[in-house]
Structure formats: C-alpha cells, structure tokens
Amino acid sequence: MSALHLLDLGMAEIGRILVVLGIVLVVIGGLVMLLGRSGLPLGKLPGDFLYRGKNTTVYFPLGTSILVSGVLSLLLFLIGRLKR
Secondary structure (H helix, E strand, C coil): CCHHHHHHCCHHHHHHHHHHHHHHHHHHHHHHHHHHHCCCCCCCCCCEEEEECCCCEEEEEHHHHHHHHHHHHHHHHHHHHHHC
16 A cells, blocks of 8 residues: 555544554564574574574575575465465
C-alpha cells in the first residue's frame, strides 16, 4: 500500500491496519520465543558463521537464513496453491 493510498483512507481504517500489524508482530514474536525454547539448533547450524575478536563479535547465520527462507517459500507456495 503506497503513501497516496494511506492519504485516501480515513483514520478508522488506518487504525485497523495498525492494530492488525501489531497483532501480526505479537504472533511472530511469540513463535520466535517458542522456537527458541523448543531446543531446535536454529542459529547453530553448519554454515552459521561466528567471529569473536578482542572487542567485537560478528555473527552471520547463513545456514539458518537459508533454512528459514526455504521453509517460508514452501509454506507460501502451498498457501498460494490452496487459494486457486
């Protein structure tokens, strides 16, 4: 939705959009918390790079990113197929 479309909406519609986005963020946050407690090795997969220097730590979860991307792509593909 572009900024021009937001100008055409009334305050009630913008409020509804913000509430829905807030609920979506809460659900995603809850899922992330549950995944963290589930014992899955997300973030510690082969291909996740960690560099610890004297004063810096750099973490790049490449393996986890590829896995999450594949799962989300498959999920969205299946949802798209079911909607047809």
